[in-house]
Each structure stands twice: as C-alpha cells, then as structure tokens.
Amino acid sequence: NAGVTQTPKFQVLKTGQSMTLQCAQDMNHEYMSWYRQDPGMGLRLIHYSVGAGITDQGEVPNGYNVSRSTTEDFPLRLLSAAPSQTSVYFCASRYRRGGGYTFGSGTRLTVV
Amino acid sequence: ELKVEQNPLFLSMQEGKNYTIYCNYSTTSDRLYWYRQDPGKSLESLFVLLSNGAVKQEGRLMASLDTKARLSTLHITAAVHDLSATYFCAVETYNTDKLIFGTGTRLQVFP
Numbered sequence: 001n002a003g004v005t006q007t008p009k010f011q012v013l014k015t016g017q018s019m020t021l022q023c024a025q026d027m028n029h030e031y032m033s034w035y036r037q038d039p040g041m042g043l044r045l046i047h048y049s050v051g052a053g054i055t056d057q058g059e060v061p062n063g064y065n066v067s068r069s070t071t072e073d074f075p076l077r078l079l080s081a082a083p084s085q086t087s088v089y090f091c092a093s094r095y096r097r098g099g100g101y102t103f104g105s106g107t108r109l110t111v112v
Numbered sequence: 113e114l115k116v117e118q119n120p121l122f123l124s125m126q127e128g129k130n131y132t133i134y135c136n137y138s139t140t141s142d143r144l145y146w147y148r149q150d151p152g153k154s155l156e157s158l159f160v161l162l163s164n165g166a167v168k169q170e171g172r173l174m175a176s177l178d179t180k181a182r183l184s185t186l187h188i189t190a191a192v193h194d195l196s197a198t199y200f201c202a203v204e205t206y207n208t209d210k211l212i213f214g215t216g217t218r219l220q221v222f223p
Contacts, residue, residue, distance in 0.1 A: 031209065042200060042215040043155075050209050058210060090154065097209055098143055100157035 002026050006091050006104035013081040013111045021076040021107050023091030031094045032074040033058070033101065034066065036087040043090065049074055050097075081111045114139045114205050118214035125191050125221055133217045135184040135201035143204035144177050144184045145211070148197045155200065159186075191221045 007022045025032065033048040035058075045058030047066040055066050063085060065077040074093075078085060088108050092101035115138040125131050135144070146158040159168040161177035161184060168175050172195065174187045184201055202213045 033211065035213070040215065043202075043213040045210055045212060048210060056209075059212070092155075097204070098160070098162055100145055100160045101155075101211065102157070103155045105154050 004091055004093050004102050004104035006089075006107050008107060009105065010108050011110070013078070013109065015081060015083060015111060017081050019078050019081065021078075021089055021091075021109070023074045023076065023104060024072050025074075025093040025102070026072065027093065027095070027102070028071065029093035029095050029102075030071065031096065031099075031101075032068065033092050034064070034074070034076045035090045035092065036060065036085075037090060037106075038087050046076065046089075078109075083111045085109065086111045114141070114203060114210070114212045116201060116203050116212050116214040118199075118201055118217050120217060121215060123217055123219045125188075125219070127192055127221055127223055128190050130190065131188050133186040133188070133199055133201075133219075135186070135203075135214055137182050137184075137203045137212075139182075140179075140206045141182075141203045142177075142179050142206070145202045145204070146175050146184075146186055147200045147202065147213075149200065149216070150197050158199075188219070191219075193221050193223070195219060196221045 004025045034046040035043040049055045049068040091104040094101045144161045147155040159175040164179040166177045198216045
C-alpha cells in the first residue's frame with residue numbers, strides 16, 4: 001500500500017497562475033480532506049469529501065476548487081494563485097467517520 | 113461554528129517530568145483525535161477517542177475525553193527527548209463530517 005500520495009512535493013507559482021495539487025489513496029477510503037498548514041495556525045480545513053461525487057466546503061474554501069470523480073483521487077485546484085496561498089498543503093483520507101485520518105507527506109507551495 | 117483551543121501553545125519540559133496538554137472545544141462532539149507532527153514531517157495519528165470517559169494509553173502518553181466539559185487531555189508521563197514534537201487535537205463536529213484542528217502544542221523535552 002502506498003497510502004496517501006501527494007504530488008508535487010514542492011511548487012513555486014507566480015501570482016495569477018493556476019495549478020492542481022494531486023492526491024491519491026489506495027486504501028479504498030471514502031473520506032478525503034484537504035488542509036493547509038500555516039505557522040501558528042494549526043491545520044485549517046479547505047474542502048472535504050465523504051465519497052465519490054460528494055464534496056463540501058471547510059473553514060477556508062475561497063480560492064480553491066475540488067472534485068471527487070473517483071474514490072481514489074481528490075485533486076485541489078488553485079484557480080488564480082495569490083501570495084496568501086503560500087502554505088503547506090496536506091491531503092488526508094480515512095475509511096469512515098470515527099476513524100483516524102492518514103495524511104500524505106504534504107506539498108509546500110510558494111506563490112511569488 | 114466549532115472552535116478548538118489548545119494550551120499551552122508551547123511547552124518546554126525537563127526529561128523525567130510529567131505534564132498535561134489541554135484541548136477545549138466549543139460545540140457538542142463525542143469524537144476527538146490526537147496527532148503528532150515532527151518538524152518538517154506529516155501528521156501521525158496517536159489516539160482516537162469516541163465516547164465520554166474514553167481513555168487511551170500508548171507508552172508515556174495517555175489521552176482522555178470529557179464530553180460534558182468539552183475537554184480532552186494528553187498527559188505525558190516521565191518525558192523523554194523522543195517525545196519532542198508538535199501535538200494537535202482535532203474534533204469532529206457532531207452533525208457534519210468536518211474534522212477541525214486546534215493550533216497545536218509544540219513540546220520540547222530537554223535533558
């Protein structure tokens with residue numbers, strides 16, 4: 001099992017550019033979430049999904065889009081990158097409600 | 113809106129000492145999680161607490177949940193350097209599937 005795989009690990013974007021952060025899991029987990037981590041602010045929930053075709057907003061959804069066309073994949077799209085989106089992004093998945101999340105290794109994104 | 117607060121935010125403690133990290137949350141929930149993060153690394157699941165009065169122990173760490181007080185504690189017994197890390201609690205909202213994290217407690221254990 002590869003677990004939760006995030007790509008890329010590092011990315012530098014210019015303001016206004018768009019990109020997609022990839023997240024894939026091979027554990028047949030229904031629940032997947034995206035978090036961003038900024039110094040002193042813990043992890044903040046961006047979007048989450050409880051199954052293929054079902055997504056919902058978290059605490060800080062503005063500027064990000066998600067889709068869940070398959071159980072395995074949960075990509076996060078930045079529509080027009082801004083310096084405020086400089087952060088470390090973590091994708092996580094779990095089998096069901098009440099289960100612990102397994103986290104990916106993270107994507108460090110810098111927007112200049 | 114669910115708020116999750118941890119204290120202290122930073123904890124420097126001597127090896128061999130005991131201490132407790134507190135996690136308070138603002139709305140009804142009976143599902144609380146503890147995670148550990150080493151510098152520059154991802155998060156590792158430590159404990160899952162799913163009912164009032166739940167207590168879980170692993171090595172020198174023990175976590176408990178009091179849903180009536182909306183409080184969870186992570187107790188460290190006889191700290192060792194290997195426990196140095198940032199510890200997060202996270203609370204699942206009662207009627208949604210959102211998992212909301214606290215700001216974390218950075219623990220440093222020195223000789």
